[in-house]
Amino acid sequence: MLNFFSNKSNHPLAEAREARRILAEIATREPQAAVEDASAWLESLAADESFKLAQRLELILKLDEAAVAQARRLGRDYPAMTGASRVQESRHWQIGHSYWQELADAYLDCIARKGAAEKEGDAIRSQMPLLYGRLINALAARLKWMRFRYGPVDPEFWKTLGGIYLAAVDAKVAQKPLQIHAGSGETTIEAEYLKALVFHAAAMDNLQPLQIEIAERFITYFLPCFSLIKELRKDNVYWVDASKPLPPTRLAKLPEITPTLRFFNGTRAVESVAETIELIRGEGRVPPRINLGAQYDVGTVIPVLDHLAMCWAPTPPMRSNTRRRINSPLKVVNGLIGVHQQLSGRGSGTEGVDSWVVDDVSLGGFGAQVAVSGHDWIRIGALVGMQPEGGDNWLIGVIRRYVRTGPNQGSVGIETLSKTPRAVFADAGGLWTEALLLDTPEVGEYARMALAADALEEKVALMFDIDDKKARLHPRETIETGADFVIANFFVQSYS
Numbered sequence: 001m002l003n004f005f006s007n008k009s010n011h012p013l014a015e016a017r018e019a020r021r022i023l024a025e026i027a028t029r030e031p032q033a034a035v036e037d038a039s040a041w042l043e044s045l046a047a048d049e050s051f052k053l054a055q056r057l058e059l060i061l062k063l064d065e066a067a068v069a070q071a072r073r074l075g076r077d078y079p080a081m082t083g084a085s086r087v088q089e090s091r092h093w094q095i096g097h098s099y100w101q102e103l104a105d106a107y108l109d110c111i112a113r114k115g116a117a118e119k120e121g122d123a124i125r126s127q128m129p130l131l132y133g134r135l136i137n138a139l140a141a142r143l144k145w146m147r148f149r150y151g152p153v154d155p156e157f158w159k160t161l162g163g164i165y166l167a168a169v170d171a172k173v174a175q176k177p178l179q180i181h182a183g184s185g186e187t188t189i190e191a192e193y194l195k196a197l198v199f200h201a202a203a204m205d206n207l208q209p210l211q212i213e214i215a216e217r218f219i220t221y222f223l224p225c226f227s228l229i230k231e232l233r234k235d236n237v238y239w240v241d242a243s244k245p246l247p248p249t250r251l252a253k254l255p256e257i258t259p260t261l262r263f264f265n266g267t268r269a270v271e272s273v274a275e276t277i278e279l280i281r282g283e284g285r286v287p288p289r290i291n292l293g294a295q296y297d298v299g300t301v302i303p304v305l306d307h308l309a310m311c312w313a314p315t316p317p318m319r320s321n322t323r324r325r326i327n328s329p330l331k332v333v334n335g336l337i338g339v340h341q342q343l344s345g346r347g348s349g350t351e352g353v354d355s356w357v358v359d360d361v362s363l364g365g366f367g368a369q370v371a372v373s374g375h376d377w378i379r380i381g382a383l384v385g386m387q388p389e390g391g392d393n394w395l396i397g398v399i400r401r402y403v404r405t406g407p408n409q410g411s412v413g414i415e416t417l418s419k420t421p422r423a424v425f426a427d428a429g430g431l432w433t434e435a436l437l438l439d440t441p442e443v444g445e446y447a448r449m450a451l452a453a454d455a456l457e458e459k460v461a462l463m464f465d466i467d468d469k470k471a472r473l474h475p476r477e478t479i480e481t482g483a484d485f486v487i488a489n490f491f492v493q494s495y496s
Contacts, residue, residue, distance in 0.1 A: 009048065009050035009051065010050075011044065011050065011051070013041065013045070013059050014051070014055075019062075022041065023062055023066040026066040026067050027067070027069070027070075029070065031070040031071070031073045031077065034066075034070035034071075035067055035070055035071050035074055035095055035096065038063050038066065038071075038099060039099045041063055042102040042105075043102060045060065045063075045106065046106060046109060052123070053110065053113050053117065053120040053121070054120070054124050056110060057127060057131065060103075060107065060110065061127070061130065061134065064138075065181060065182060067099070071100070072293075074095065075141070075144060075145065075148075075213065076213060077092075078092055078096060078145075078209060078213070079148075079209035079210035079212075080210075082208075082209050082379065082483075093148060096145050097142065097146070100138050100141040100142040103134075103138045104135060104138040104139050104142060107131055107134060107135040107138065108135065128171060129168070129171075129173040129189065130180075132164055132167065132173070132189050133178050133180045133188075133189050133192055134181075135164050136165065136189060137192055139157070139160065140195060140199065143157070143196060144199070144212065144213075147199075147204040147212055148209050149404065150204075150205055150404050151205070151404040152403070152406055155245035155246065155247075156245050158240075158244070158245055158247050159243070159244060159245040161193065161196060161242075162193075162242030162243060162244070162260070163242070163243070164189075164193075165190065165193040166243060166260060168189040173189060174188065174189045174193075175189075175190050176189075180192070190228055193228070194264060195219060195220065195223055197238070198219050198226055198264070198312075199215075199216060199219055200248055201248055201311060201312065202307070202311045203307070203311050205401050206307065206380065206400060206401050208379070208380045208381050210300070211304050213293070214296060214300070214304045215304050215307070218290070218292070218301075218308060219308075220291075221291070222269045222273065225271075226264050226269060227264065228262050228263075228264050230261070230262060230263070231263070232257075235265050235267060235314070236265055237250065237263075237265035237314055238250055238251060238263065238264050238265065239251050239263050241260050241262075242261075250316060251263070265312075265314065266311075266312025267312075270309050270312050270313055270314075273305050273308055274309065276290070276305060280298055280302065280305075281302070284298060285298065286301055323367070324360060324362065326358055326360065326361055327357065327359060328357070328389050329355055329357060329358075330355070330357065330358045330366065330386055331355060331387040332353070332354045332355070332356050332384050332385065332386055332387075333347070333353055333384065333385040334352070334383075334384055335382070335383060335484050336434070336450060336452060336484050337434065337484070338385065339383065339385035339394070339421075339423075339436060340434045340435075340436060342387075342423075343385070343394055343421060343422065343423035343436070344423035344425075357369045357370075364415060364416060365397060365416045366386070366413075368411070369405075370410050371408055372408055372409065372410040378412065379399065379402065379483075380400065381398060381399065381482045381483065382399045382483070383396070383397075383398055383450065383482055383484070383485050384396070384397055384398070384414065386414070393419070395416055395418065396416070396417050396436060396438060397414040397415055398414065398415050398417060398480070398482070399412050399413070399414055400413050400414065400415045417448075417450075417487070418436075418439065418448075420439075420440065421438055422436070423437075425464060426451070426462040426463060427462070428455055428457065428460050428461075428462055429461075431455070433451055433452060433455040433462075434451070434452070435449050435450065435462065435464070436449065437449055438450060438487070441471055441492040442495070443492050443493070443495050444492065445492055446491055446492070447473060447489075448479065448488070448489055448490070449462065449473065449488060449490050450485050450486070451488075452484065452486070453481060453485065456475060456478070456486050456488055458475060460475070461473060461475075461493070462475070469495055470495075470496065471492065471494065471495045472493045472495075474491045475488050475489075476491055477489050
């Protein structure tokens, strides 16, 4: 297949035997190395003008095929990197995101070259459906990597994605069966486009990276429950204009009617999600027919399914508390140890204290704007201590929503867990541990406590002094686990 390359080029991929060796090496290397190599070859192709368009596209398709398994594994492995050093995590993310961007740019370049050279364009006419499918697949993968870091997503991304879909529609190939990669199931260009739209509609700014990875896999499984239609119907939930730089949006009011307007809803998907949850709970595992890329326990996947059902429901979720718009500074400290130091009076001035701006507040929490350039610790599920302007008390909360609204700006949503937290030093079976008491203890009742995960043992009581009283609390069920903490219910045996 590669024997048509011209001998005039000095590029290594211009020689058939060397090209086969390079492709085989990429296909067998470890994910990071393979993806880095593929990115480098794509970049070198973009800079070399000696290839004819048909040759260029054939090599891009082959590089894509050689690296796809490792690139997907890199995405599956990324969530585990969020617990590693920030340098390692950033490098892993940069490698994954850059690859899909390089690949998408390479395909877009082929489309541009086809438009500029009619004769050369004729040589790749038969491969255009595969090019469109691969390009949408690459753009969707890039979208996932952007969501791993909570955006931002340039509006032009949606115009580019929609433009490829519309080009396939014009060529009457959008609904023709297609195999994107060897060994993958049969799909269509329209289905791949719809998958990206449904992914966005699943509100990934409320999920942790591992949940995003699982959600993407579930979206593939539930995709047959969705369809992209032109007709305006009562059961439409989302709309998108494929010709405009706009993401898919809930149908709150009728948009401008254009030939490129499309609708979709998740009614059937919500029903299928409910059946799947019931099946998983009944079997105590994810059925083998659902490919999540790895084995996950029931407690990990059920919250993701609940989230998807909520996002796809015909009626959007209602806020449990009314939000009030304000503009007020907020002091914030990160993590169990940082919060404990502030509450126990061991904090050293402003060290470790960040300043955010609250833009809305309710009984359940805050919405705030934050400069993210120096705050790499911000992520879904992070425990934070908060002190509103003018107050001397600290609150404790968890970040539930995070989206980057610009290169150095982000928006977070924080659920308040306690308005009267106390820092205690507890004796856990002879081991002293720092803990946060979230509720006022009452004998015979339950009180929540936050502590390091390795300090929580099932049958080991926590004993501590507070307000000249001695407390003894026994652990019960775990409520939530984060990167550096666990929150559990404790039975208050004594407090006097």
